[in-house]
Amino acid sequence: MRAFLIWLAAALALAAPARAFETTATSAWVYDVATGTVLMEKNADVPLPPASMSKLMTLTMLFEALHDGRYTMESTFPVSVEAWRMGGSKMFVEPADRPSVEELIHGIIVNSGNDACVVVAEGMAGTEAAFARQMTARAAELGMTHTNLTNSSGWPDPEHRMSMHDLGVLAAYMIREFPELYEKFAMTEYTYKGRVPSNANNRNPLLRLGTGEWTADGLKTGHTQEAGYGLVGSAIQDGRRVIFVISGLDSDRARAEESERIVNWAFRDFAMNRLVPAGETVLEAPVWLGTETRVGLTTRNGVNVLVPIAVRDQVRVEVVYDGPIPAPIAEGAEVARLVVTVPGRPDTVTPLLAASAVPEAGFVGRLRGAVMQLGQRAISAVTG
Template sequence: MKKLSIISVFLLSMLMSQSVVFAQHNDQHISMEVNESSSLDLAKNSKSAILIERDTGNILYDKNSDEKLPPASMTKIMTMLLIMEAIEKGELTLDEKVKVSEKASSMGGSQIFLEEGEEMTVDDLLKGIAVASGNDASVAMAERIAGSEEAFVEMMNKKVKYLGLTSTKFQNSTGLPAEDHYSTAHDMAVMAKALLKYEAITNYTSIYEDYLRKGTEKEFWLVNTNKLVRFYEGVDGLKTGFTNEAKYCLTATAEKDGMRTIAVVMGAKTPKDRNNEISKLLDYAYAKFDTKPLYEKNQVVTSFEWLKANQQKVDVVTSDSVSILYPKGTDLDKVETKITIYKDITLPLEKGTVVGKLQVTDGEQVMSETDLMISEDVEHANLLQLFKRTFQSFF
């Protein structure tokens, strides 16, 4: 590959410069730094809590966010993440009908009352998980994706490791009580951040009420277990949780004025405490901070030439939206973006392969870091293409 030149400078209400370098590929995932918020008492009735801005991952508030606790049905954030990944890969379609097994139909706790042998679309099962926290729907989807819930749980824990998380372990796809099944507020926020890359998920988690099997004798009324979807402006997800051991939990997300936040509380004593503390966290975020969008998801940020590829110009795009976060009233100084393309890239490459990273800095500290990926499949060049390129290089 030829070395890339410096990308043009442009203004986003501030001077932003970009440079491109090459580096060895070391797996790096989400990195967050805690802001000075220890003096705030926003979650006094919960065991742990965290508040982050989604694009940057910056922590705005933290209370015991690394304490391992049962996540209850917030477990389904990971279940939904794997469902959305399967849809994106083409392994599932929303209109595909999934046949319900005896195991799935026999799940206790929250359910949408699936019957053994019943067929329901992925679209409706996802709705049943996101809105009604259906344990039966979760197991049905787990079995469809992995063949069994046990195999799906292996996928869940593999994804946990991929995200760089060390304080989460799942034993099921539902969050029903199980020994050695735990997570943290911090880890749940990171999983929520990953899930929200799939913008379509909020089409489900924002539903307050709907119906399954509408117009039939077995019509089922769905009401969202997350009441803030209806009563807090901007909230459009994500997932509640409750067991006697976990108490009341909620991972919530809201978007206002282009700024998306994620707030998590675990171990609240009552549902009122849970909702009040999430509301306080969100109020704090939108009263104190602003964001500046820099890139949209899948936006081309650079390209490079590759002699041995079937297409010489390979576009590199953002894997997620990119923003900077700053306290309201801040005079924005010079902001720099640095694009790093890894050296150890080999052909062939599938669409979505991570080939580098984009860092946003304030000149000293890294403000955000986002994976860069290729926007389409790249194969080896054939002999004719190589011959033409070699011939042209002489002129």
């Protein structure tokens, strides 16, 4: 087994030191999308009351139905008396209305309409209870292992639970799979049929910050007496996206301040570094009994590493393989691994591929290689 250290690029030599971050949220999960790096977790796998943040699962079910053609944006749903009577945040639909899918999406995202969620649930599954069972099953399929939903809106229920990790997984799925629909999470206001509710403006505090350094574009706030104030949020800076989920704050103001602090920390105290551009040769490895004595090692998509600035001088990068690599070698075959070790975080392991094919040598070439190998062993025996 061979391991070769690689000197890190000067891009890692950044200036300001990173600060330790302690969140005032009772539960939190912060995630860098491009590298799949969890930046922070606090009670992240504890099932908690998600309040209106669980509306993201209702929207996911509707988004999936749009993608597979069961509905269009112009499809309409009836409004039951049960939906009309829902309390809390409302879109203010009435039994005589036939809101479209697009209107309901706006009503859920911006107005956090509990009534709109029930309309969707009944329209898609017949009853809200049946829809909740479908959501719970779908959540499990998406890898959300601490989710059990009993209603479509996040209405308080002792069995209605999600972890902050699960909500983050769901947010990442929505952003990745439904980019054209995800854009709607940046809407700041919406009113259905001129009925002006008190919640006509999106409660997401980050959408109106306009810091100039980063831009927030989603996703959903939540609040009940039991859950406290929470937020599933996402922001972008220079093409880098961060998703975060917090819960248990004691006020709307505390939620806004903590959300801004988390986003600033995630962008300022971690740096994205392109360690290996896509297609670039990392190094050349020796080949055993091939028509060529060496083969280039490359990656399929390049290697990007997210580095906490505080430990930038402690990052270790190795290329690991069993060598020399025996011929024949197919172009694109996985023959080595690039291992990046960042203190305090799991190793990042990227497959390294053969940059070109190396056929097996003919009889004379194999004979020459065998003689050279025997000579090297003899030298080792004498000097060892």
